[in-house]
Amino acid sequence: MNTIFQSSPRKNTLFAMSPLAKGYVAMIAVLLIWSGFALTVRAIGGSSLSIADVMLIRFSVPLLLLTPWAYSSLREVKSIKWIDVLFILCGGVPFLLLASFGARTAPAAYVGTILTGTPVFFAALLSFILYRQKISLKKFLAFILILFGVTAMIVGNAGSPPKSLLHGVAFLLLASLVWAGYTLGLKNTKLSPIAVAIVLSYTSFFIVLVMVLVGILKTNLGVVSFDDALPFILVQGVGVGVVSTIGFSYAVNKLGSIRTLLLGSLSPGLTALLAALILHEPLTIVVVCGIVLSSIGVILSNRVK
Template sequence: METYRGEPAFNLKGLAAMAATLLIWTGFLLSLRSGSQSVLTTTDLALMRFGLPALLFMPLLLLRWPRIRRIRLRHALLLMLGGLPFFYLIALGSHYAPAAHAGALVPGTAPLFVTGLAVVVFGEPLPRQRLVGLGVIVAGVGVLLGSGLVDLASGYWRGHLAFLGASLLWACYTVALRILGIGALEATALLCAGSLAGLLLLLAGGQVDSNLATAGWPLLWPYLLTQGLGAGIVGGFTYGVAIGALGAEKTAALGSITPALAAVAALFLLGEPLSAGGLAGVLTITLGVLLASGLRWPRREVQPAPAREPD
């Protein structure tokens, strides 16, 4: 039976790793949105996302293979859901909906799926404060999306469905990182190598298209930076470190602050407007994150003063 390790105590290293992850995720979402408007295909972005890390981590994968091969197949498949399937779903959604919507629905709803898996599958308790925080996050997501959530004419609903599917897959990946029993670098190496192998099979079978051969370096280097180096190498490692230090549920809750970062960054970098309702949604989600994460600065235990001896 799978064992699900509960949440570790407050850890400054975990918070620092998650802060770096949030910045990387924001760049990842924005690059997918801008990539959907360029000549690059989704497969091109995926090759940069998984190919560069797979090549870099191949020596590590070979070195640690005797340990990695002992992982149960169902656990490895659970991890792989956060690779190609997640990437293609979020890229598909980015063709139909703005980056701010991706930030709201993917990391914004992932804590709901992670907590649901932890409670239903592993029997983890659900504190009242976290339940309230998750409810506030859902309300903030609704406010941020506004009328776009129910406006069928805009076509956003296609992207929203894809984003929700990607969020569920990301939750499975997050839980897998807690039950695999391997390090963050090993998990990143396994994920990227498996995803690259899947991409090569799809390309060999003519199932997907690639325009990398005709794309120039000025077009490619921003995506290599955000997808390959950022999301693929650094982000995979820092997210694993954050989960190991903070726990899957707290890490997922902190990840919900990505909508705020994505919405603000999309405003300045992509020119996607942020309405007053959108700003209210960002602030509401941030409040929900603070409640759902349950992080508190550890109190120092004050030692009682030694009793004075009578004169």
């Protein structure tokens, strides 16, 4: 009688996911959140929140939610090198500041394409500079295709690109470089995803708080309504601060930094589509071609050695 209700070991294995499959699932969730990140960063200029407000929300939410695991992660954090900590912190205040500066004058499609398409190039460049990892000719040509796609988006429009757009793209490229450093930091450490989120959120929150107290950044939280702050709480705080940070570091551990960035190349198309639907940004042929070229370059860079 008991055997009737006993589950079959073979059937259970159908629901068991390999570490590689779990990494892909985590990265799919991250892709959706990244698109939301690009849209909310782009929307900062039209909201009553300042960049300091968004960063305080971004880092305070995971700080509070992950407090129960803070003490248990302390021993784990003590075991890593300080240089790797600095790389991890690149994914906090520096990245968000540079990305927000770039998003002020660059459309969301540009934000999504540059921040998810070019980090694979910068990761390889940093690996060559810091660890003397060689870049093959085929991989270099794939990187050129990525940069060509970004360039096509900038110069492909009628007339010369405005200086404001060029400034925005420059900030986004710097943000991409910083993000590539963040992925290298994740790759070189053995921190758990939760420990990474704790290091990033706690340290970054206090950095932003000091910048506000000394007057470097301005905050409007005292006059911001909850309705205005709610999208940023959900996307930046819960989504990017907790789910994305944990999910991305988990995906890097399971898939590797290059393969993870490869999957990230799917985000620009989704971001451009959502920007057209939500923010009513034009989805031109030039933008589509730039996204496609950059995505192909990222894919090829992962396939060749």
